[in-house]
Amino acid sequence: MNKLIKILSFVSISLLILTNVQAQEWNVSAEEKAMELGVTFTEEIQDAGNSIYKKSCKMCHGDVTIAASNDRELPLAPNLGATDWQKANTDGEIFTKITSGKGGMPPFSGSLSDDDRWKIVAFIRSNYDAYIPPNTNKAAEAPKVEKFAGTIKDIETIYNDAAQSFTVRIIAIDDNGHPAKAKGVKVDLFVKRYFGNMALFEGERTDENGEIVIEAGNLKADNEGNISIIAQTSDKSIISKKNITISYAQEWENPILGRNIWGTSARTPIWMLVSYLVFTFGTLSVLGWAVFQLLRIHNLRER
Amino acid sequence: MSENKKQSDEAIMMKIREDILTPMTKFPLSYKIWIGSLLTIIAVAIWGYIIQLQNGLGETGMRDYVSWGVYIASFVFFVATALVGMLISAVVGLVGQKWITPISRIAEMIALAFAMVAGIAIVADMGRPDRILNLFMHGRFQSPIIWDVTVVNLYIFISILLLFLPLLPDLGIIRNHMKKDLPKWQWNLYNILSLGWVGTPGQYKILHSTIRVLLILIVPVAMALHTVTSWLSALTLRAGWDSTIFGPYYVTGAFVAGSGAVLVAMYFIRKAYKLEDYITDFHFDKMGKLMVLVGLVYLYFNINEFIVPGYKMKAADADHIHTLFSLHGEYGVMFWLTQIFGLLLPITLGLFKPFRKPFPMMLIGIAIVIGAWFKRVIIVVPTMIHAYLPIQNVPEEFHHYSPTGLEITVTLGIMAMGILIVSILVKLFPVIPMWEIAEEKGVDIHKDL
Numbered sequence: 001m002n003k004l005i006k007i008l009s010f011v012s013i014s015l016l017i018l019t020n021v022q023a024q025e026w027n028v029s030a031e032e033k034a035m036e037l038g039v040t041f042t043e044e045i046q047d048a049g050n051s052i053y054k055k056s057c058k059m060c061h062g063d064v065t066i067a068a069s070n071d072r073e074l075p076l077a078p079n080l081g082a083t084d085w086q087k088a089n090t091d092g093e094i095f096t097k098i099t100s101g102k103g104g105m106p107p108f109s110g111s112l113s114d115d116d117r118w119k120i121v122a123f124i125r126s127n128y129d130a131y132i133p134p135n136t137n138k139a140a141e142a143p144k145v146e147k148f149a150g151t152i153k154d155i156e157t158i159y160n161d162a163a164q165s166f167t168v169r170i171i172a173i174d175d176n177g178h179p180a181k182a183k184g185v186k187v188d189l190f191v192k193r194y195f196g197n198m199a200l201f202e203g204e205r206t207d208e209n210g211e212i213v214i215e216a217g218n219l220k221a222d223n224e225g226n227i228s229i230i231a232q233t234s235d236k237s238i239i240s241k242k243n244i245t246i247s248y249a250q251e252w253e254n255p256i257l258g259r260n261i262w263g264t265s266a267r268t269p270i271w272m273l274v275s276y277l278v279f280t281f282g283t284l285s286v287l288g289w290a291v292f293q294l295l296r297i298h299n300l301r302e303r
Numbered sequence: 304m305s306e307n308k309k310q311s312d313e314a315i316m317m318k319i320r321e322d323i324l325t326p327m328t329k330f331p332l333s334y335k336i337w338i339g340s341l342l343t344i345i346a347v348a349i350w351g352y353i354i355q356l357q358n359g360l361g362e363t364g365m366r367d368y369v370s371w372g373v374y375i376a377s378f379v380f381f382v383a384t385a386l387v388g389m390l391i392s393a394v395v396g397l398v399g400q401k402w403i404t405p406i407s408r409i410a411e412m413i414a415l416a417f418a419m420v421a422g423i424a425i426v427a428d429m430g431r432p433d434r435i436l437n438l439f440m441h442g443r444f445q446s447p448i449i450w451d452v453t454v455v456n457l458y459i460f461i462s463i464l465l466l467f468l469p470l471l472p473d474l475g476i477i478r479n480h481m482k483k484d485l486p487k488w489q490w491n492l493y494n495i496l497s498l499g500w501v502g503t504p505g506q507y508k509i510l511h512s513t514i515r516v517l518l519i520l521i522v523p524v525a526m527a528l529h530t531v532t533s534w535l536s537a538l539t540l541r542a543g544w545d546s547t548i549f550g551p552y553y554v555t556g557a558f559v560a561g562s563g564a565v566l567v568a569m570y571f572i573r574k575a576y577k578l579e580d581y582i583t584d585f586h587f588d589k590m591g592k593l594m595v596l597v598g599l600v601y602l603y604f605n606i607n608e609f610i611v612p613g614y615k616m617k618a619a620d621a622d623h624i625h626t627l628f629s630l631h632g633e634y635g636v637m638f639w640l641t642q643i644f645g646l647l648l649p650i651t652l653g654l655f656k657p658f659r660k661p662f663p664m665m666l667i668g669i670a671i672v673i674g675a676w677f678k679r680v681i682i683v684v685p686t687m688i689h690a691y692l693p694i695q696n697v698p699e700e701f702h703h704y705s706p707t708g709l710e711i712t713v714t715l716g717i718m719a720m721g722i723l724i725v726s727i728l729v730k731l732f733p734v735i736p737m738w739e740i741a742e743e744k745g746v747d748i749h750k751d752l
Contacts, residue, residue: 005631261445268444269445272445283520289516290464300501300506
């Protein structure tokens with residue numbers, strides 16, 4: 001009986017979700033479908049779209065990874081890097097879907113500007129090799145981001161203790177095998193934390209020296225001042241992990257060290273220890289007194 | 304003192320001794336069968352426990368989520384029932400109620416026996432009882448488990464003293480009059496235990512003042528005992544336990560369970576020992592009224608405990624309460640049977656005089672005691688399967704709890720142990736305080752009776 005109810009409720013809930021999320025069709029008019037990309041399709045714009053994507057879309061859609069078709073199932077939102085989906089949707093269609101939402105997906109018309117939403121479209125399209133930007137688009141005229149032509153060998157992170165800053169440097173060679181300064185390579189820098197990595201920056205491009213310098217004051221370290229950092233190229237082709245030690249004093253209060261309820265027995269809060277001892281030994285002393293009274297009764301046996 | 308008075312005193316004492324001490328020297332077949340069956344249950348339980356020791360707690364129905372099963376429920380039940388010693392002797396006695404005299408010792412015996420087996424129930428629940436010393440060596444004063452261990456032992460200690468002290472004059476009587484009727488070792492035992500009681504006014508003075516101090520002391524200790532037992536649950540963040548009234552809820556529940564146990568014990572001891580002159584219908588009537596009173600207080604706490612979260616239906620609470628309230632819920636039937644037969648019906652019937660006669664009172668007492676045990680299961684177990692974090696990707700058996708046969712056997716064995724201790728105590732010591740009865744009948748007790 002119980003099982004039957006469980007099965008029935010599971011089926012009905014599943015049906016509810018399906019009818020709401022799946023069966024409801026996207027409502028995109030022909031006009032909207034025909035809209036062309038509202039921003040120039042440059043790397044700069046794509047990067048901007050990426051950072052908006054991270055804030056507004058990633059919590060459901062996750063990372064955009066290139067795949068033949070959607071590789072995720074409900075309750076996960078679809079992978080927008082699915083080639084068949086990219087092929088089936090026009091720019092205007094994607095834009096409209098972001099604008100008005102459907103079922104579990106909220107409409108973004110109120111929270112993101114038109115420009116921001118187009119930037120997201122540009123970012124999504126950057127994961128589709130067969131994409132051809134619209135002719136009217138001024139992509140050709142836009143300053144093209146110079147791509148580094150050599151080979152990236154490694155990535156190194158130097159911590160400058162005095163300035164409390166990180167220098168992330170790309171080590172690369174040019175076509176002739178000579179050391180080269182890798183300009184314009186996208187790099188991420190993370191600090192390792194208990195429940196994930198804290199980004200100091202993501203997707204930043206290296207300068208003409210092949211470096212990125214970032215100030216990072218008052219980073220929290222462990223008791224010995226150690227911090228684990230991860231530097232990587234944004235395409236994750238090169239990842240370097242490293243432990244650094246900071247020298248500035250840590251304002252770090254170890255919650256285990258105080259006299260707290262969650263502490264060890266040796267660190268019992270005083271009030272608690274006193275209450276316990278007073279109660280226990282108070283009772284025991286009365287009981288001891290009572291036993292002593294028995295002795296007195298015994299001593300009175302001779303009249 | 305006139306010669307007449309002396310003679311009538313001696314006649315009254317003769318009658319009291321005859322009535323109360325004679326059953327102690329007789330071992331009828333029914334008593335032997337009773338003790339034999341208790342010992343058999345205990346023996347089977349020990350055998351079951353050895354299997355559990357060898358193979359581990361996997362032999363029980365407890366799994367990762369439900370790690371407290373019928374053992375801990377029984378522990379709470381024993382502690383609850385043990386509280387009756389404090390209710391009868393201290394609370395009712397200290398407010399000047401004289402009618403409790405003949406049943407106060409029965410209450411104390413139940414209290415002592417059940418407080419002692421409560422600890423055994425805890426050990427039965429341990430997977431590694433050999434590590435029990437770690438509790439004392441590395442226990443944290445911040446943990447209610449340490450408070451519980453401390454206060455259970457203090458309560459046992461007080462219960463022993465409160466049983467022993469009022470026994471002194473009776474032991475003196477046995478020593479003086481029973482030398483011929485008892486085996487030598489037994490008489491020697493009473494001789495030593497009587498501590499040379501001769502009933503001088505000095506001895507009585509010390510006795511009265513000491514008992515009074517202990518009766519006052521046992522009130523806070525007993526309250527602490529059951530409040531701390533409730534805190535074992537209430538100090539955790541769990542649906543069904545996270546309650547501010549858990550302390551009084553437990554204490555009042557304990558009074559109900561204890562009254563039930565005393566009603567049952569009164570009936571059978573009176574019948575077996577033919578004590579109709581001492582434990583009269585009047586006493587059952589009074590005990591019935593007391594049961595109704597504590598039952599109403601407990602009912603009040605029950606209403607609070609279930610209506611308040613039931614009205615709000617917070618997510619995990621809602622799950623929990625649904626399993627209890629709905630007859631389709633896993634614990635629905637048990638919950639309503641317990642509430643109706645263990646509480647509502649006893650209160651309602653107890654309001655009417657015909658039901659406060661010995662036999663119906665005994666039946667009601669049994670219903671209360673059984674209900675009290677199941678109520679502890681309802682308090683302990685369902686909460687464990689309504690965790691705040693979802694229980695997922697675990698074997699199906701982790702989602703439910705049903706005790707295995709072995710677990711039930713061991714539990715029955717522990718109960719039998721408690722009942723056995725009571726049965727031996729009532730055979731070993733006079734169940735009615737003879738000197739107090741004599742005093743009520745106007746006998747001058749300030750002498751070697």
